[in-house]
Amino acid sequence: MTNLTHAHRELFRRTPDQIFPTLQALWEHCQAQKERSTDRWRPPQAIRPGPDGGRLVVDLGDGNEPFALNDWSFGQLCSIARVSKETVNRVSADTASRVLQETLPAGNKPLQVFTEDDLIRSIHGHTYTRLHDVEVVTMLREFAVDFRPPQEGTGGGTGLYCGEQDLFAFLIDPTGWAEIDGQAFAPGFFVWNSEVGRRSVGISTFWFQAVCRNHIVWDATEVVEFTRKHTGRVGEALGDIRSIVETLVETRDARRDGFVAVVRKAMESKLGEDAEEVMKVLTRSGITRALARRAIEIAGRQGRFTVFALVDALTRLARELPNAGDRTEADQRASSLLALAAS
Incomplete structure (x- = not known):
């Protein structure tokens, strides 16, 4: 597993005018920008x-x-x-x-001058092929309907950005949790493009365990990346990216069904008959005694020491930890308990 910092870098380099609250707002901006823009071929x-x-x-x-x-x-x-x-x-x-x-x-070879209103946004030779940002966002609206931006980041960043030089979108499915090797993961992806040649067009999909307010994606697995330069057949990249998103969605659906079954079993399976027995199981799983004691108190109020009740209690307690690394580690320890229900 690895930690992904793509969205983290974008979070801290974007100005307020480049940040958009929703995919719809981003689409409207990109569409208006395209309508104001013109390609002018000049010698x-x-x-x-x-x-x-x-x-x-x-x-x-x-x-x-x-x-x-x-x-x-x-x-x-x-x-x-x-x-x-x-x-x-x-x-x-x-x-x-x-x-x-x-x-x-x-x-005699003409230059491609890309203008928006009275501004030249880019100048390219004849081999460059433009892919408009709105085409990428339109594809996302159609094929990534269950995906949303993550929680608002430090400074108000949303994960949806578009500036003079490029587009970047960070989307996750907050309801798409599934089990991979006994741990809980959710799907997400980054998409990027540039109408002016600042960067390639591409996508990176992954499964992750947590996203912090700095938009670092923690413990990502199954990372798949695809990029293409803006040359003659760049339009085909949209089809490739769409297929990658569709594959992610299909995998999510299949895994989510399995995860639902695990959660259902976790709501029925006990970690132990009393607090002492549960404490032994939690500490063997790497949970500190102090955190385990509080989780047992919370779960005990429900009258049953089920796997689900304890995972839920540990997840809520993890949010109170001041250090992001400690929160992430506690979440991981808690989610690993689900493997006990699956076995």
Whole structure:
């Protein structure tokens, strides 16, 4: 098993305007962004950088007003011209425009200029193929209907993000718990894409035991990752990602049925006839005596020391532990008791 930090990194790099509360809200944003965007194919000689006050703009020679650049498209323009972005950034807009005018390539192969309103979001050569974020989110809405974002993370992060450069979605099924090797796991996945070439399109599916408020996925197993670059057949990636999600859903359904049977048996099976006998079983399973004593008190109020009652008590007590690592370890110890009911 491993701990996954993909969503953790996203949580702490996203600004409030890139965070979305629901998949529907994310879809609406991506759809509106697509409707405002246009691919403009222009020959290199038609792309004319120029100054506009203190900023650099680009005239595409198509009768429209000059377009502004963001940091990403400015870096791409410098890369196409084979000049240092850092150097060009240090000179005036007038000097920068002359440097770029003199270094941009000639030739007949058109450049793909991706604009949104009056902003150039990216500039690519003819081999790049765009996959819009809304296409990815639409697929998720259709085939991952039971999956939800995790609990809100530190600072308000939701796991659903979209900015100028890329999209990232972290989804789990909070009702999809199943048994794997005698322990409880739930399914989840990460999906990512970039309309502007910042990253590949891809998915990583997994089964996990816990997600903390820092959006670290603890003790993940069966991690499957698929990625594809934005080249000619990138559209086929949607079908591949959809198949991976469908496989995860099918596996979840099959395992969940088995897990329900285990839980039902756990509600009927006793760990012992009295507190002393139960204490021995819990300590042999790695539960501390202090935690076991409190769990026995809670379960004893229900009149029966069933596996389910004790697992439920231990899980509730684990939430009170101040250290995230201790909470995770206690949850794992508690879920391992379910294996006693399955045996």
